[in-house]
Amino acid sequence: MTQLLVATKKGLFTLEGEGGAEFAVTARAFAGEPVEYAMRDPHTGRYLASVTSAFYGPKIWLADDPGGEWEQAQGVALPESGDQALERIWTIVSGPDGRLWAGGDPGVLFASRDGGASWELNRPLWEHPTRPDWQPGGGGLCLHSIVPWPGEPDRLALGISAVGVWLTDDGGETWRNGNQGIRSPYLPDDAPADTLTYCIHNMHRAPARPERLFMQFHGGVYRSDDAGESWTAIADGLPSDFGFPMAVDPADPDSAFVIPLTADTDRVTPDGRVRVYETRDAGASWTPRGEGLPSEHAYLTVLRQAFGTAGEGDALELYFGATSGDVFGSGDAGATWASVASHLPPVYSVRAAG
Amino acid sequence: MATVTLRGPLKQLAGGSDHPVDGGTIGELLRELERAHPALGGWILDERGLIRRHINVFVNGELAAAETAVGDGDRVDVLPAISGGSR
Numbered sequence: 001m002t003q004l005l006v007a008t009k010k011g012l013f014t015l016e017g018e019g020g021a022e023f024a025v026t027a028r029a030f031a032g033e034p035v036e037y038a039m040r041d042p043h044t045g046r047y048l049a050s051v052t053s054a055f056y057g058p059k060i061w062l063a064d065d066p067g068g069e070w071e072q073a074q075g076v077a078l079p080e081s082g083d084q085a086l087e088r089i090w091t092i093v094s095g096p097d098g099r100l101w102a103g104g105d106p107g108v109l110f111a112s113r114d115g116g117a118s119w120e121l122n123r124p125l126w127e128h129p130t131r132p133d134w135q136p137g138g139g140g141l142c143l144h145s146i147v148p149w150p151g152e153p154d155r156l157a158l159g160i161s162a163v164g165v166w167l168t169d170d171g172g173e174t175w176r177n178g179n180q181g182i183r184s185p186y187l188p189d190d191a192p193a194d195t196l197t198y199c200i201h202n203m204h205r206a207p208a209r210p211e212r213l214f215m216q217f218h219g220g221v222y223r224s225d226d227a228g229e230s231w232t233a234i235a236d237g238l239p240s241d242f243g244f245p246m247a248v249d250p251a252d253p254d255s256a257f258v259i260p261l262t263a264d265t266d267r268v269t270p271d272g273r274v275r276v277y278e279t280r281d282a283g284a285s286w287t288p289r290g291e292g293l294p295s296e297h298a299y300l301t302v303l304r305q306a307f308g309t310a311g312e313g314d315a316l317e318l319y320f321g322a323t324s325g326d327v328f329g330s331g332d333a334g335a336t337w338a339s340v341a342s343h344l345p346p347v348y349s350v351r352a353a354g
Numbered sequence: 355m356a357t358v359t360l361r362g363p364l365k366q367l368a369g370g371s372d373h374p375v376d377g378g379t380i381g382e383l384l385r386e387l388e389r390a391h392p393a394l395g396g397w398i399l400d401e402r403g404l405i406r407r408h409i410n411v412f413v414n415g416e417l418a419a420a421e422t423a424v425g426d427g428d429r430v431d432v433l434p435a436i437s438g439g440s441r
Contacts, residue, residue, distance in 0.1 A: 054408050055406065055409055055435070056363065056364075056396075056397045056398075056409075057400060059396075072393075076396075077396055078401045079401065080401050080403070081401075081402065081403060082402060083402060084401070084402070085401045085404070086401065
């Protein structure tokens with residue numbers, strides 16, 4: 001059985017079922033509240049959710065059971081008496097040493113060494129000398145991608161929209177950017193090489209070959225084979241190079257999955273057909289995977305964090321949700337798809353809990 | 355000393371609805387309220403010390419701001435604003 005955490009505009013839904021079939025909704029938490037992200041910490045088994053109350057601001061919450069009591073995490077805030085406030089937490093990621101990382105708006109990183117009960121702002125990134133030049137994307141100045149390195153807890157890659165890729169090899173004490181090779185459609189050709197206006201939409205590492213990363217960009221899909229220092233365009237063969245969600249098969253370093261949207265001016269699935277595109281050759285070619293997905297007059301919007309996986313290899317399960325409230329899943333690595341749930345509120349994130 | 359009335363989750367976090375609090379202005383009073391009830395930290399005031407955008411504070415029934423003066427016997431209500439319910 002697979003347990004899915006589906007974070008929505010109106011609460012967190014826990015779904016349980018078998019890959020490739022309809023799931024049952026087994027719990028709803030934070031009723032009425034926007035839940036941006038939820039995950040289960042593989043080290044502790046506890047559940048974490050980021051919730052941004054329109055009234056009371058962003059918080060991280062923890063629970064042993066997603067249908068039970070949630071407790072508020074401490075320290076999820078910017079320095080007091082400054083000129084900025086935390087707007088939102090976009091992602092929570094577990095590192096190989098049990099450390100948890102959380103990324104949010106305005107381009108901030110938090111770390112927790114106690115399973116998410118308390119958090120500390122990463123000061124070197126917060127105080128980075130280039131920060132005054134950072135510009136937000138349409139969704140804000142969002143740190144949405146945190147990419148640990150298996151077995152090397154101090155190596156991390158970050159994606160910040162609309163700033164770029166940031167890399168550390170010392171656990172976040174120092175940061176350098178890694179945007180070489182990214183071609184931005186909204187910058188002039190003669191923009192300085194050190195420009196930091198790159199609208200990263202999503203980024204994932206291939207766990208079986210950690211120096212390889214894949215990126216969905218705002219107008220481009222890229223691969224890096226040098227740990228995020230430089231990037232090669234791999235969007236040829238896709239119906240659009242625009243989109244937000246991305247996933248990889250942990251067992252196959254040549255694999256990536258994207259869900260293209262028509263364009264930044266028309267953020268729906270192209271031609272009214274819902275299709276996931278898969279590469280198994282590191283982006284040299286892409287294959288549409290749509291068997292079982294809506295194929296006519298289906299104009300879905302799939303948001304950045306709304307694409308999750310469970311398992312790997314032949315047992316890879318893929319799940320994505322749309323702002324329409326539909327959730328789809330595949331129990332056979334994307335070969336066939338089925339409806340997992342429908343009529344949910346707009347889906348913000350989908351993650352498998354186990 | 356004014357009496358601050360909380361509702362909903364704020365009431366739960368503070369362990370009750372009515373709280374006598376000292377402060378010359380609403381801003382001072384809310385900071386003092388947070389000091390007395392640390393669980394309220396970040397819920398009414400953000401990191402900048404500003405009243406959150408969709409929280410309204412009233413003094414004796416009149417909408418107030420952080421700099422609004424308060425005095426002995428004043429009644430202060432902290433309420434979610436209707437503007438925050440649109441999402």
